[in-house]
Amino acid sequence: MSPNNERMRQNSKIPRSEVSNLKSEENKKKSSKSFRGDFLSISADSETRLDPGPVLPELLDLLLNPNLSIKLWDTIDWLKWLMAAGKTPDEFFNIVRRYDNATTCGLVWTANFVAYRCRTCGISPCMSLCAQCFQEGNHEGHDFNMFRSQAGGACDCGNSAVMKETGFCHRHGSQAQLNKPEVPPDLLAIADAIMPRIFLRFIQHCREHSNDRIGDVLEAMEDSSLFLDLLQELSRLGAAMRTIMTKALTNPMVYRDLTENNSSEYMRQTVDAYNEALNSIPFGEVPPGYEDISTLNGPLVHKTFLDEIVFWTVKFEFPQKLVCLLLNMLPDTEYEDAFARAFVQHYSRISVMLVSSGDSETLSNRVVHVSVQLFSDQLAMTIQSYLRNPDMVGTDPLSGFTEIPCLYSENIDNRHTLRDWCDRLVFNNEPLALDL
Structure with missing residues (x-):
């Protein structure tokens, strides 16, 4: 100590x-x-x-x-x-x-867990089902496969944003809990x-x-x-x-x-330690024209326990048990929205940690484990509203920036900024490619 x-x-x-x-x-x-x-x-x-x-x-x-x-x-x-x-x-x-009375499964698993994916029922190519929900659902004659998870995941049974309701098991979906x-x-x-x-x-x-x-x-x-x-x-x-x-x-x-x-x-000393920790993760490089976006170069402001816990998750490089706890709570829709906002608030710091980590492979897998669960189409709109700007900005200080047109809305004149780091280990694990 x-x-x-x-x-x-x-x-x-x-x-x-x-x-x-x-x-x-x-x-x-x-x-x-x-x-x-x-x-x-x-x-x-x-x-x-x-x-x-x-x-x-x-x-x-x-x-x-x-x-x-x-x-x-x-x-x-x-x-x-x-x-x-x-x-x-x-x-x-x-x-x-x-x-x-939860309408979704949300079972969380880590790397090497065996799960199922049904292309017939899937709306999102990233949909996954635990063995129990798959076996209790109606997937006879469907185009499905069994796979071993690389980065971890969560069961999507009951989530109509990523799979058709016809593939839900009898325990999940809006009609399954009416008599609870x-x-x-x-x-x-x-x-x-x-x-x-x-x-x-x-x-x-x-x-x-x-x-x-x-x-x-x-x-x-x-x-x-x-x-x-x-x-x-x-x-x-x-x-x-x-x-x-x-x-x-x-x-x-x-x-x-x-x-x-x-x-x-005691609390005064912990506040001092907390404030010092807030300043310990440096800002990444912000491309020209984006300096006024507070989520990229402004101070972190935590208003809830969830905000601070997400910060420590980033600071401590995504400890596995803490990641699983945060994901286990996702079936609660109020929590899901709040977690998505907190995650995006810390996103520029996450990218800095990915670059500086001594174990980028493990860290990137755990970032994927979280991000692929969060960013459905519906949550992307929540995040867009929260940021008031739909740009996902890379902050790797070692790379250049490339802009492409924003696809969220035809009425918004914005552009994505992407990192050019194709030769780096973090890119090969695709933490950003799987985010949206």
């Missing part, structure tokens, strides 16, 4: 005797049950109001204090018990799954209160390691594996839990309250 990290930890210490009192499973169940009984109330109009008082925040201060290692299994177990609100975590997870029951208003109320603190603890961990070399970053991400595993497990519970996670990830007020309205010495 660097001296800076140790100094931040010392400014957040809590008595270890208090932590030791939290380890009993009986205490976990009793405490979680009391939150449900004492702090949840259902109003007349059936809307849940969570009033945790000081008890839940104080308990979270103990569990998620950055003085404690992020890789403590007991912390993860406590968080599950608290969300379960008197049930066991397994019972709670099974109940939440019953309310999964509504989520009970109190089922996820405690999870809703806890989720922002979970994301705060993760970005605190990232900030502590902002100056680490890439080898130490890999170790830091390994330390956070249990944390990321928890978040992935929650996202796989279905649409109901993903809605709670999206709310925490994309709410600017929640992000501001937890990161800016905290005067502790």
Whole structure:
């Protein structure tokens, strides 16, 4: 651990005797049950109001204090018990799954996963299906193939933007979830209160390691594996839990309250580390005529937890588990749009990282893993609106620029700027060619 990290930890210490009192499973169940009984109330109009008082925040201060290692299994177990609100975590997870009304599959896989592609059903040539969705869909007599994924991917079953509805399996599509029951208003109320603190603890961990070399970053991400595993497990519970996670990830007020309205010495030091990290990725060269595009040469401004997490994903060269978490959330449409905007906001920095990385092949594959999932025709329009300029600008300082007419709209006099780096390894892995 660097001296800076140790100094931040010392400014957040809590008595270890208090932590030791939290380890009993009986205490976990009793405490979680009391939150449900004492702090949840259902109003007349059936809307849940969570009033945790000081008890839940104080308990979270103990569990998620950055003085404690992020890789403590007991912390993860406590968080599950608290969300379960008197049930066991397994019972709670099974109940939440019953309310999964997601219309798309979204199963995420990494390199070497075997998947299917049906040319008969595909609208996009990049469409992919997991084995279960392919086998449960109607593809008899179709032109399909089985393939081993090179960069990773995600199942498109249920996504009418990339495949025909006739190829959907019975579990996905707009008609498959019509009879799903509504989520009970109190089922996820405690999870809703806890989720922002979970994301705060993760970005605190990232900030502590902002100056680490890439080898130490890999170790830091390994330390956070249990944390990321928890978040992935929650996202796989279905649409109901993903809605709670999206709310925490994309709410600017929640992000501001937890990161800016905290005067502790520890948070002040993490803010300093964060600001230093923001300036650590240099701007790429901007071609003449594009200097006024803020997404290319302006400072990064993060307004949500999702914005900052995407930044650390870029800064740490796309750690695999973090990439999978970000992609696992894509079936939530509100999250999908927010993630696309955040990804494009950081795109010029991504290209700089691709050029400077010591392992461009792995990094480019992981960039492809994300970008090919994001940029459907519909999301391209979201991105165009967000940028207010549909140019995709390369920023390789070692190459020249070539302009071609913009194809997004006949009414917009804009041009794409492409990199001329055909002899480079990054181009051979086609991270840009597969983006749109």
